[in-house]
Amino acid sequence: MHTFKDFYRNKVTLSFDDHPFARHPKHVWVICLYGDQWLLTRHKDRGLEFPGGKVEDKERPEDAAVREVWEETGGVTESIVYIGQYIVAGKGGTIVKNVYMAIVQDLIPQKTYYETHGPILLETIPKNVKHRASYSFIMKDDVLPRCLHYVNTHIRN
Template sequence: MNTFRDFYNNEVKLTFEDHYFSKEPKHVWVICRYNNKWLLTRHKDRGMEFPGGKVEEGETAQQAAVREVKEETGGVINWIVYVGQYYVAGKGGTVIKNVYYAIVNELVDQPTYFETHGPVLLEKVPDNVRHNAKFSFIMKDDVLTHCMKKIKKIYSTEK
């Protein structure tokens, strides 16, 4: 279990155990690759981040992850795997979020990308994300750091 503070100083607990906090979390976050690049989206208010969002009524967290990637980037997922789950004790309540790693095999142009400006491809996620105003607060805590290390170790991504 990794425990730390997020961008807003809320306590965060991250685990790579299978659905440790909830079997049915209400939020997802998907770390994506497309053509050997990292696939992010540019949120209209928050900046660049990996796609994610809320699990809708009647769908599983994994189905929500696939849908969110498609809605926010136009990405069609070829392969997806559960990475971990984190719990945020925030001022407005708690959030439990599944983290997935996905390989996207196609980007489809869409008339809308919902609350985002669409896909962003990066060769490398910068080391200084925490201090870069172009990135969302979601990218600025140790969830990203720990998950990227886990993904790189298990799936040997190059960047």
């Protein structure tokens, strides 16, 4: 387990174990690859981030992850793998979020991307995301580098 502070100084605990905080979390975050590029979205308010959002009533978290990738990027998910889970002890309550890795096989243009401006493809994720105004706060804590390290050492090789 890894414990650290997020962008807003809330306590975050990240684990790569099997659902250590909740069997049915209410949020998902999806690290996406499309070919050899990272697939992100540009949130209308927050900036660049990987797709994610809330799990709807009676929806499985992995189904929510696939849906969020589709809605926010037009990405058709070929495969999805659970990476880990993190919990944020915030001032307004506690949030538990599953993290997934998705391989996207196709990008289909959409009439709407809901709360985002659609897909963004990047060759690399900058190491100094924390200091870049164009990136969402979601990308500015230790969840991103630790999950990317996990993906690169356990899934992509």
